[in-house]
Amino acid sequence: MKTNLCPCGSGNDFKDCCGPIIEGSAKSKTAEQLMRSRYSAHFMGNFDHVAATHAPEIKETYNVSSAKAQAQNTEWVGLEITEVIAGGPNDETGTVTFTARFKENGDLHAHRERAMFRREKGEWVYVDGKINPQIEPRKVEKIGRNDPCPCGSGKKYKKCCG
Amino acid sequence: MDRHFSCIACGKCCAGWLPLSINDALENANLFPLFLLWTPVRQGAKSFDLTAKIGFTLKLKNRKLAAVRLTPMSYIPPQINCPALSEDNLCSIHERKPLRCSTMPFSASRDENDQIDLLIPRPGWECDISDNAPLVYKDKKISNPDGFLSERKQLLTDSEILKPFAQLMLDSKPALKMELEKMAVRPHGGNVVVGFLPLIHRLANVDINQFAASQLAVLENLIGITKENPECADAHKNYVQAAGELRAII
Numbered sequence: 001m002k003t004n005l006c007p008c009g010s011g012n013d014f015k016d017c018c019g020p021i022i023e024g025s026a027k028s029k030t031a032e033q034l035m036r037s038r039y040s041a042h043f044m045g046n047f048d049h050v051a052a053t054h055a056p057e058i059k060e061t062y063n064v065s066s067a068k069a070q071a072q073n074t075e076w077v078g079l080e081i082t083e084v085i086a087g088g089p090n091d092e093t094g095t096v097t098f099t100a101r102f103k104e105n106g107d108l109h110a111h112r113e114r115a116m117f118r119r120e121k122g123e124w125v126y127v128d129g130k131i132n133p134q135i136e137p138r139k140v141e142k143i144g145r146n147d148p149c150p151c152g153s154g155k156k157y158k159k160c161c162g
Numbered sequence: 163m164d165r166h167f168s169c170i171a172c173g174k175c176c177a178g179w180l181p182l183s184i185n186d187a188l189e190n191a192n193l194f195p196l197f198l199l200w201t202p203v204r205q206g207a208k209s210f211d212l213t214a215k216i217g218f219t220l221k222l223k224n225r226k227l228a229a230v231r232l233t234p235m236s237y238i239p240p241q242i243n244c245p246a247l248s249e250d251n252l253c254s255i256h257e258r259k260p261l262r263c264s265t266m267p268f269s270a271s272r273d274e275n276d277q278i279d280l281l282i283p284r285p286g287w288e289c290d291i292s293d294n295a296p297l298v299y300k301d302k303k304i305s306n307p308d309g310f311l312s313e314r315k316q317l318l319t320d321s322e323i324l325k326p327f328a329q330l331m332l333d334s335k336p337a338l339k340m341e342l343e344k345m346a347v348r349p350h351g352g353n354v355v356v357g358f359l360p361l362i363h364r365l366a367n368v369d370i371n372q373f374a375a376s377q378l379a380v381l382e383n384l385i386g387i388t389k390e391n392p393e394c395a396d397a398h399k400n401y402v403q404a405a406g407e408l409r410a411i412i
Contacts, residue, residue: 059366061323066363066370069411105410128326131333 007043008036022049031087031094031117034124043076055125077101165281168295172288173251178240183316186260187234192376194236196358202228202346216321228346232328239394261313270313275302374408381405
């Protein structure tokens with residue numbers, strides 16, 4: 001019976017996932033865990049957890065009353081983590097790129113962000129984010145005309161698929 | 163060249179758009195219709211460097227840069243008087259009037275040596291610029307720069323909040339960026355006016371419900387005033403839209 005799945009989409013039970021982090025009985029070990037718990041907090045309307053996990057220098061730029069007001073018309077649909085750089089148990093900083101989907105007045109929207117995290121007195125905090133970040137262009141490796149063909153035929157590329 | 167100037171309180175300049183500091187905007191949320199004004203300044207213009215410092219720069223398709231200033235403003239059509247102007251043409255909030263008003267006729271969003279044309283009254287204004295009026299500007303220096311300097315200081319303080327906010331808006335609203343790029347390449351420039359609410363989300367100590375209630379009353383009043391006036395059609399449309407956004411919160 002999976003009746004209490006965590007909103008962050010991990011597939012785990014809420015009480016084994018974001019629950020303890022939001023309640024404050026456990027600390028996030030990785031930047032990704034904090035990212036997930038902040039999403040779940042949005043999902044549940046717990047903006048105190050969101051505010052409490054901001055880096056000190058950005059506390060002035062987060063308006064809890066306004067986040068609550070916005071939430072009335074917002075329904076969070078799902079979180080997808082697309083890239084995690086560092087942010088592990090032994091790291092001091094980390095970056096989590098994610099897409100959070102939500103419905104606003106019935107319309108589906110996507111919030112894409114590359115979020116920066118850092119350890120503040122040992123605990124992960126959100127520092128800032130780049131909205132709609134540029135995705136690294138895909139690197140294409142060129143095949144030489146005389147190289148073996150990538151189709152695996154054993155022939156030269158120019159004699160085969162090239 | 164020397165300029166003399168004295169305000170005779172004719173009230174003629176108290177109409178239309180009024181850029182405000184964040185603080186002046188919030189303190190007068192029950193009086194002014196608050197919007198955000200984006201103004202591109204082309205490369206080579208006198209105020210380009212200062213605008214780039216207070217605001218931000220935008221790369222244009224023609225490989226040039228535009229400096230863009232973002233400021234809160236009281237958004238009132240030029241045909242309509244400032245709501246704080248009383249019937250005797252005096253300012254009803256004189257003691258606590260916005261910095262922008264008390265710095266008049268100077269402007270801190272331009273360099274000190276680039277003020278001279280601001281000291282020529284616009285048509286219809288009754289400012290005293292005769293030799294009997296005090297000397298206010300000499301050798302491109304403001305004689306008593308106190309007001310100018312405090313407005314400049316406020317612009318720089320506000321820019322610490324407005325710059326990252328502007329970046330956030332441009333990243334999340336591609337249509338806004340395109341509109342700014344379009345305005346920046348027009349020969350006579352242009353402005354983009356957007357609602358004030360997104361800035362409230364970034365100000366930790368503002369109660370959004372209180373703000374929305376004050377603003378809604380101001381906007382509903384102006385929607386009534388501008389309804390029948392075709393010259394105010396743009397403003398009217400923006401008021402109606404902003405009022406709708408506020409109602410969604412309340």
